[in-house]
Amino acid sequence: MNPLDKAREFRATVNTTVVRARARTHAATLGRPGVLGKVLRTLVTVLAFVLGRSWMLVQATLAWAGRHLPLSVFGLVVAGLLWLGLELSGWPGSTLTGPAIVWALFWSPGLVLGLWAAVAPAAYRRSRLRVWYVRRWLHGTPARWGRKGSEAVGTAAGLGVRQPDGGVLVPGIKVRFAPGAAVLRLNVVVGQTVDDIVRAASRIATAYGAHGHELRPVKPGVVDLVLFLIARLAPRTAVMPAEFAGAASVGVVPAGVRRDGQRLDLIVRGRHTLVVGATGAGKGSVLWSVAGNLAPAVHAGFVRLWGIDLKQGIEVETGRALFGQVAYKTADAVTVLETLVRIMNERGASMRGVSRNHDATPDAPLHVLVIDELADLMAYSEFEHKREAERLLSKLLTQGRALGVVVLGCVQNPRQEALGGTRGLWPQKIALRLDSETETDMVLGTAAPLAPAHDIPADIQPGGVSGTAGTAYLVTEDGTPTLCRFDYWPDRLIHAVAARYPAPAYTDTPAPAPVADAASAWLAAGGHTPARDDAPANPGPTDNGPANDSATSASEHPKRKRSPRKNPRNRRAADATTQAVDGSTGNTSTTEQETNS
Numbered sequence: 001m002n003p004l005d006k007a008r009e010f011r012a013t014v015n016t017t018v019v020r021a022r023a024r025t026h027a028a029t030l031g032r033p034g035v036l037g038k039v040l041r042t043l044v045t046v047l048a049f050v051l052g053r054s055w056m057l058v059q060a061t062l063a064w065a066g067r068h069l070p071l072s073v074f075g076l077v078v079a080g081l082l083w084l085g086l087e088l089s090g091w092p093g094s095t096l097t098g099p100a101i102v103w104a105l106f107w108s109p110g111l112v113l114g115l116w117a118a119v120a121p122a123a124y125r126r127s128r129l130r131v132w133y134v135r136r137w138l139h140g141t142p143a144r145w146g147r148k149g150s151e152a153v154g155t156a157a158g159l160g161v162r163q164p165d166g167g168v169l170v171p172g173i174k175v176r177f178a179p180g181a182a183v184l185r186l187n188v189v190v191g192q193t194v195d196d197i198v199r200a201a202s203r204i205a206t207a208y209g210a211h212g213h214e215l216r217p218v219k220p221g222v223v224d225l226v227l228f229l230i231a232r233l234a235p236r237t238a239v240m241p242a243e244f245a246g247a248a249s250v251g252v253v254p255a256g257v258r259r260d261g262q263r264l265d266l267i268v269r270g271r272h273t274l275v276v277g278a279t280g281a282g283k284g285s286v287l288w289s290v291a292g293n294l295a296p297a298v299h300a301g302f303v304r305l306w307g308i309d310l311k312q313g314i315e316v317e318t319g320r321a322l323f324g325q326v327a328y329k330t331a332d333a334v335t336v337l338e339t340l341v342r343i344m345n346e347r348g349a350s351m352r353g354v355s356r357n358h359d360a361t362p363d364a365p366l367h368v369l370v371i372d373e374l375a376d377l378m379a380y381s382e383f384e385h386k387r388e389a390e391r392l393l394s395k396l397l398t399q400g401r402a403l404g405v406v407v408l409g410c411v412q413n414p415r416q417e418a419l420g421g422t423r424g425l426w427p428q429k430i431a432l433r434l435d436s437e438t439e440t441d442m443v444l445g446t447a448a449p450l451a452p453a454h455d456i457p458a459d460i461q462p463g464g465v466s467g468t469a470g471t472a473y474l475v476t477e478d479g480t481p482t483l484c485r486f487d488y489w490p491d492r493l494i495h496a497v498a499a500r501y502p503a504p505a506y507t508d509t510p511a512p513a514p515v516a517d518a519a520s521a522w523l524a525a526g527g528h529t530p531a532r533d534d535a536p537a538n539p540g541p542t543d544n545g546p547a548n549d550s551a552t553s554a555s556e557h558p559k560r561k562r563s564p565r566k567n568p569r570n571r572r573a574a575d576a577t578t579q580a581v582d583g584s585t586g587n588t589s590t591t592e593q594e595t596n597s
């Protein structure tokens with residue numbers, strides 16, 4: 001046997017021994033049946049609890065001490081000197097009590113913070129205080145973040161303006177911290193323009209070791225330079241959307257989290273959105289963040305979802321009950337587009353001279369068309385279908401937004417052939433992980449330098465939570481890029497949302513797949529409405545990102561025990577003869593009245 005094989009054999013023997021020993025120890029202790037086993041398990045739980053809470057106390061107190069280093073060191077020195085004085089003077093009582101009280105007085109804010117962290121660790125993790133203390137402690141020396149230090153960085157980065165007397169004037173810089181970011185407020189000095197700050201921004205960001213930066217104008221001559229101190233955003237799992245909150249909320253969806261830790265509110269109303277991402281980049285997360293979060297409004301009749309999914313309907317069929325009409329074949333896709341163009345034209349006729357902007361109502365809902373893979377329609381279909389689809393889609397993209405017809409299109413490849421003539425017609429873009437800088441340029445144009453989507457690392461975990469999928473740059477109409485992370489939508493959540501908020505029965509197009517059947521099939525398969533506890537955990541605000549504390553959890557909205565069959569709105573859908581869900585289009589003559597009759 002050669003030495004390599006011997007080493008492998010040795011390693012296998014060690015592994016087996018360790019596994020056996022571990023199993024024996026477990027069986028003899030925690031896994032033990034009876035009272036002793038129970039006692040041991042309770043002891044370990046209590047110990048873990050006590051150690052965990054003590055660690056939170058120490059962590060938070062030390063974070064405070066690190067942030068207020070001079071004060072905390074001074075407190076220690078004073079307490080030490082007092083102890084020394086008491087010892088040397090031969091104090092008759094305890095020489096430790098007095099110094100301990102003095103030390104505790106100096107450190108009292110830190111101790112209070114520590115106690116709070118120990119009592120309510122989840123709240124502490126979510127709080128800005130933790131971000132403030134820990135970030136400040138970990139990133140950069142106080143001198144660099146102080147006024148003088150930051151102005152020195154500004155000068156070195158070329159922000160200074162030479163004065164007639166030979167001196168150099170630098171913009172005043174004030175630093176404040178936000179979750180995951182430091183914000184430098186810069187006051188432009190005479191002789192400077194905001195462009196000078198734009199030019200120096202990346203040099204300043206590099207000097208601070210920031211992972212990215214963003215410029216936000218505050219008022220004339222004042223700009224906030226946001227330096228992002230976190231490298232990536234932690235994955236989050238979506239939760240059951242809350243009940244419909246009224247017409248004002250239509251078309252704005254809480255889709256995930258932004259780099260600054262704030263909730264990402266994606267505006268869908270009045271905006272066509274192009275989603276581009278390499279395979280496995282998480283286009284599904286964006287699609288379901290929109291469709292899933294619109295579900296309550298769909299159920300209430302204020303939004304109507306349409307789906308084109310030429311990838312065999314895999315994506316759209318998961319939440320079929322949310323959609324009115326869907327198409328899984330090219331010819332059906334063209335029919336869906338024709339229907340929407342007809343709706344748009346009719347709406348145009350009724351709005352002409354009355355209103356220039358559409359407000360969603362149950363009589364005139366916001367129509368949202370979701371297209372899963374645009375290239376399948378625009379590039380890989382038969383020539384006539386391709387040409388017709390491009391013509392109809394271009395019409396929707398150029399005229400639809402004011403008339404309440406918007407499109408969310410997903411594509412892997414942003415090249416011309418995949419998007420046809422529609423590439424310049426998408427006002428809002430979401431660039432998930434892309435394969436090359438050229439693709440980033442193609443999708444984002446002038447915003448590309450500040451939104452390097454090709455730098456988002458790949459982490460493909462088929463069916464599981466990936467470390468980076470769903471991370472994207474959102475570039476809104478004004479060209480501002482924002483790094484964000486879309487929530488992950490597991491299949492069972494999509495099923496649960498579709499069962500809870502099914503679309504009403506539309507008379508003008510084939511009814512959604514019988515909701516009761518889809519829901520009960522899923523329930524029969526052991527499904528249950530995911531609650532916060534059993535969903536893949538949304539991590540707390542780790543150094544990688546903030547917690548998912550914004551959305552309403554499924555556990556706060558226990559699944560209603562309602563059968564869609566008993567709901568008169570859905571009776572027609574449920575009773576309808578089971579129909580092919582591949583987009584057979586049936587009668588497509590559509591008017592707003594018919595739609596909602």
Ligand SMILES: Nc1ncnc2c1ncn2[C@@H]1O[C@H](COP(=O)(O)OP(=O)(O)OP(=O)(O)O)[C@@H](O)[C@H]1O
Pocket residue numbers: 235236277278279280281282283284285412460461462463464465466467468469470471485486487488489
């Ligand atoms: N937001 C997210 N957070 C964590 N993991 C995610 C997220 N979104 C998707 N994933 C993981 O990445 C995998 C791929 O996601 P998805 O299918 O949405 O990618 P895609 O861009 O649609 O890929 P394709 O174009 O090949 O269909 C999913 O199976 C899931 O495991």
